[in-house]
Amino acid sequence: MFGTKINNVYKVCNGIEFYDDYVADLGFECNENQDIKICIDGWAYKDFTVSDDTFSGTELEYYEGISSETFGCNTSNSAQADPIGIEVTLPAQYAQANTRVALYLIDGGGDNDSFVYFGIRTYNPISEQWVTGQTPFMLYDMSGGNQKNFYSIGLPGNTPPGTVQWLWSRFDEMVTRCNTVRGTMSSAYVGTYYQITRISTNVPIFDTLAHAEAFLVDPDNTTGLLNVPSHTDPEHDYINDQKYYKMKNLFARGSGSTWTPIQNINYRIKPVGGKICLYKTTPTAGHPYEWRLKGWRNGYDFYASDGIVYDDDDDFYNISDVTETFLEHSLKFDNVSYRVNIFDTDIPTWENEQDADDYIxxxxxxxEALNYDYIARTNQEILGPDIGLADIGNDNGTNGMVYSYGSRMYVMSSSHLAGFFADVFDTANINDILAGTQLFGTNQINAISGINYFPCAISEFCSVASVGATPHVGSWVCPTATSNGYVTQNNKLIDCGGDYLKPIYNDFRDLEPYQQLWVTLPFCGTHQLQLTKYLNKYMSFKYSIDAVTGACSCHVYADGIELDTFDGVCSSQRPITAIDQTTYLSNVIGSVNSALSSGVGVVSSGAQAIGGAVTGNALSVASGIGGVAGSGASGVLGAYNVLQAVDNPPMVTRGGSSGCLGFFGCTQIHLHFYQKKTIKPAHALMLCGAPSNVSGTVSSFAGFLKCSTFKMSDGFTGTNDELNEIMSLMKNGIYV
Amino acid sequence: MQITLYTQTKPYNTITRNMTAPITINGVLRDDCDLLNPEIEIEYNATNINKNYAYIPDFGRYYYFRKPPTIDGKKIILHLHGDSLYNYRNVIYNSYCVAERSSSNYDLMLPDSVVMGEQGYTIFNRVLPYKFHPEQGEYILTIAGGI
Incomplete structure (x- = not known):
């Protein structure tokens, strides 16, 4: 026996998931002492655009169980909302000897309302004969099975089966009636249901009958096996019906006999439930394509345009004739010429059809796809580091200090505070107070260590106990005052949320110095962050606040990893005694003076830093493309440098504030993106290409090609003058 | 010597050519010229004078007209220059290079001088939902005492 557990849900086709309770047991034979297990149940996604009494929200979420009211498929018990679901365990003694069994998918047809059925195929390896006619399983009493929320699996008008059935019949009932239906509700609920049939079984399931039969004859042949664990990256492997694949056609042969390049066209491709990929082929007269698009949907292979829809969004090319136009423009290869068709795509691309089959x-x-780097980049995934351990998230520490003994930090509102001081300054309590605070000698007011005001609920950053607790001063207990409790631990981070930083251009303009990221942090000032660290990541913020001093730190994370921290003060100390007052004034005035003097410095040095960074980068830009300058762009670059050097974001920064000054600053985190205004000529890529630094034979390039280095290969029979002329042309740019 | 004249419509900084309407005629190589810059005398003909590309079998090379033909009585003088890019296209295709700029194999994250900076910045602002409320905060009263 072999077979490994699937660790994640693995969706294999539109509307069907195989999940990880049971996986294919490839050594399966019915005469072995094992149970046959199959579990089928229906789930649904709901996607509502209008709230109603029953559902709300627009997000996709699981809705376990499919009711008769919502799907109308349980008419035998229409008053109930029973889920479709069954889990059957067939004890081994019921199995028929010498029979291998496999399931396979059958496409019930349709695109958006596709039905997926199962077939079952059995084989006797001893007699080497297919078992037909008679079902392969012994009689099975359903009432003895482990039924999971089962009441009915019938379609409207169907009567649930009786208690005694052939397992074959049970399969038949389950797989044909628990089909996959995608549709839109038109009744009281406004929105769309996506019904998912979830299947878990240890019976091997194949994508086609041919693959199932190949397995039954030769168990080593597992082509098309679906409920098999092999995916290390399930996030990318399930079918996402919402996903559009992209293909940007850079250069290709035009229609007819012309050689007008068709270029820079964006296609958006959406498989109707199924996997798609590209693989290389050798062009022939009958199939003049270097690349073939292959997919799998509902049990069938498809090629070319079958099963693919194209979006005609304004930004994308509107394909009127999918088969001809798409293939002509994107995939057709002319083997007469050196011309190549070049495109970028996030469709997984493979070296040959076998690899494509294996992927599907x-x-x-x-x-392992040839273009995985591109896929990862365009899908904004993180390619893990090559060395060391991947950082899977930040591990913030926790303050374990307990604050409740010896001195207490009472949480108080203004009215609580008024009540407290009313007790303290009540002359009737003086003797009791003095008696209770003898430990402090003649300076008994020092028993009150401090009053700090915070701009949020204390419970947001502290654990608070005993709401309603009575304040103690020394051993004196306030007779009437109460509180909102007292701090037991200063142990919480305030989660301020975050945002995903997506690039705007998907090119160098998304990075410094062309784009700058500044953040304004309540109580911690305004700062420039290194955008590169946060781009294509989820940027989030948390505050930690010291309950004693009011010091705060803003922690900034990229995908959960803390990369920056900024400090400030977020509470205001309220003076109690004259000494407190003096100290408070000294602190606040001192910090204001310090901020004023250093603030100028910050602005100045900040401007210098920005100017320096921009100028420095622009200079490197200029030096990096000096060749272009030689072809007439030097004036452009010079002006650009000057422009960059003097044109900086009008941002003034300062750090945190003291006293109550921070309360008058911003109270929410603001992100500011300064995007340098740029002009990119519309046909620049076609006319003069883009920075490359890629090496290869000239034939591997298309369109404009300007070489920094060119080595004429052996076989050149021209003169030295001709060689020099060619070298000059290559270095000035030609069109391949 | 024989010379075949064409109408060629591709720019000379492309590596392919689009040659049509060939006519083959006889011409005479003039003195004081070389293989790369030959000057050929042919008989005047309105068709001949509207050509712009030539192939000389004896030299095994294609030539473009480096300047308009000179008409001298009943003769036309063709001022040719060897089309090195097209004559050696196959060996060029197989030659290795490092591309400084390319329309096909490029890296968009490399700074590009073709993209020019304008005066000023476009500013995008986002605000995160969490908000401090200094107008309705809370106090912490720290007191020595209690158990």
Whole structure:
């Protein structure tokens, strides 16, 4: 026996998931002492655009169980909302000897309302004969099975089966009636249901009958096996019906006999439930394509345009004739010429059809695709570090200090505070207070260590106990005052949320110095962050606040990893005694003076830093493309440098504030993106290309090509003058 | 010598050519010229004078007209220059290079001088939902005492 557990849900086709309770047991034979297990249940996603009494929200979420009211498929018990679901365990003694069994998918047809059925195929390896006619399983009493929320699996008008059935019949009932239906509700609920049939079984399931039969004859042949664990990256492997694949056609042969390049066209491709990929082929007269698009949907292979829809969004090319136009423009290869068709795509691309099959069948991981780097980049994934351990998240510490003994930090509102001081300054309590504070000698007011005002609920950053607790001063207990409790631990971070920083251009303009990121942090000032660290990541913020001093730190995270921290003060100390007052004034005035003097410095040095960074980068830009300057761009670059050097964001920074000054600053975190205004010519890529630094044979390039280095290969029979002329042309740029 | 004249419509800084309407005629190589810059005398003909590209089998090379033909009585003088890019296209295709700029194999994260900076910045602001409330905060009263 072999077979490994699937660790994650693995969706294999539109509307069907195989999940990880049971996986294919490839050594399966019915005469072995094992149970046959199959569990089918229905789930649904709901996607509502209008709230109603029953559902709300627009997000996709699981809705376990499918009721008759919502799906109308349980008419035998229409008053109930029973889920479709069954879990059957067939004890081994019921199995029929010498029979291998496998399931396979059958496409019930349709695109947006596709039905997926199962077939079952059995084989006797002893007699080497297919078992037909008679069902392969012994009689099975359903009433003895482990039924999971089962009442009915019938379609409207169907009567649930009786208590005694052939398992074959049970399969038939389950797989044909628990089909996958995608549809839109038109009744009281406004929105769309996506019904998912979830299947878990140890019976091997194949994508086609042919693959199932191949396995039954030769168990080593597992092509098309679906409920198999092989994916290390399930996030990328399930079918996401919402996903559009992209193909940017850079250069290709035009229609007819012309050689007008068709270029820079964006296609958006959406498989109707199924996997798609590209693989290389050798062009022939009959199939003049270097690349073929292959996919798998509901048990069938498809090629070319079958099963693919194209979005005609304004930003994308509107394909009127999918088959002809798409293939002509994007995939057709002319083997007469050196011309190549070049495109960028996040469709997984493979070296040959076998690899493509393996990918579709789940035997190859997407990370092995030829273009995985591009896929990862465009899908904004993180390619893990090559060395060391991947940082899977930040591990903030916790303050374990207990504050409740000896001195207490009472949480108080203004009215609580008024009540407290009313007790303290009540002359009737003087003797009791003095008696209770003898430990402090003649300076008994020092028993009150401090009053700090915080701009949020104390419970947001502290654990608070005993709401309603009575304040103690020394051993004196206030006779009437109460509080909102007292701090037991200063142990919480305030989660301020975050945002995903997506690039705007997907090119160098998304980075410094062309784009700058500044943050304004309540109580911690305004700061420039290094945008590169946060781009394509989820940027989030948390505050830690010291309950004793009011000092605060803003922690800034990229995908959960803390990369920056800024400090400030977020509470205001309220003076109690004259000494407190003096200290308070000294602190506040001192900090204001310090901020004023250093603030100028901050602004000045900040401007210098910005100017320096921009100028420095622009200079490097200029030096990096000096060749272009030679072709007439030097004036442009010079002006650009000057422009960059003097044109900086009008941002003034300062750090945290003291006293209550911070309360008058911003109270929410603001992100400011300064995007340098730029002009990119519309046809620049076609006319003069883009920075490359890629090496290869000239034939591997298309369109404009300007070489920094060119080595004429052996076989050149021209003169030295001709060689020099060619070298000059290559270095000034030609069109390939 | 034989010379075949064409109408060629591709710019000379492309590596491919689009040659149509060939006519083959006889011409005479003039003195004081070389293989790369030959000057050929042919008989005047309105068709001949509207060509812009040539192939000389004896030299095994294609030539473009480096300047308009000179008409001298009943003769036309063709001022040719060897089309090195097209004559050696196959060996060029197989030659290795490092591309400084390319329309096909490029890296968009490399700074590009073609993209010019304008005066000023476009500013995008986002605000996160969490908000401090200094107008309705709370006090911490720290007192020595209690158990």
């Amino acid at each position: 069948n789940g035997l190859k991981d997407i990370t």
